[in-house]
């Protein structure tokens with residue numbers, strides 16, 4: 240579903256992404272970890288076609304992103320850290336608008352069905368987005384992915400700033416999408432959530448993917464150690 244071949248992005252002398260080889264299959268949740276500036280957002284922006292690679296290629300559903308910018312977007316849903324929705328429109332109206340852009344004309348009942356499936360409480364369906372918490376807005380983002388029938392979900396730090404309950408709910412939603420066969424790539428700083436929801440975990444540093452792990456094969460403390468080793472942190476001695 241998601242494949243990158245030697246995907247590289249340079250800004251002048253600086254290499255933001257260095258020959259990335261990545262594959263996320265149907266029903267997998269791949270969590271990308273890494274310090275600030277490691278290249279996580281660059282990876283997502285390349286998959287979205289927001290920026291052009293310096294070399295290498297990215298594929299969504301077997302289509303080259305650069306060569307098929309419109310077609311690849313049809314398969315994608317993207318939830319950034321702060322999802323942009325229309326603040327003066329309701330959840331139903333936003334969903335109607337964004338699913339319309341994706342070419343879906345849905346009935347009121349369908350729209351509400353997707354919001355319910357995304358875990359939004361019924362009394363919020365008609366409320367303005369400006370009154371929503373971040374967790375509620377992220378649920379609208381999931382509803383958009385569901386309505387669009389997205390095959391690939393790209394997430395950039397979607398749980399940052401969410402309280403543990405909202406973050407846990409978001410993780411459960413990702414697992415629900417996984418059972419529908421969605422391939423998810425999530426950039427995150429949250430090791431705990433990566434271990435909880437991820438099927439695969441990649442650790443990036445300075446634009447390159449340094450380690451790839453299968454989530455069920457490691458414990459949280461092993462993941463933490465692998466992360467710290469990759470970052471070459473020394474153990475803190477007090």
Ligand SMILES: Nc1ncnc2c1ncn2[C@@H]1O[C@H](COP(=O)(O)OP(=O)(O)OP(=O)(O)O)[C@@H](O)[C@H]1O
Nearest residue numbers: 250253254255273274275276277278279280281282
């Ligand atoms: N438009 C740009 N111009 C120049 N350098 C850039 C640009 N965008 C990103 N970079 C550089 O590319 C590198 C990778 O950045 P990127 O945003 O992908 O990191 P990240 O892993 O997402 O970090 P964070 O966790 O802080 O979001 C950084 O060194 C960054 O400064």
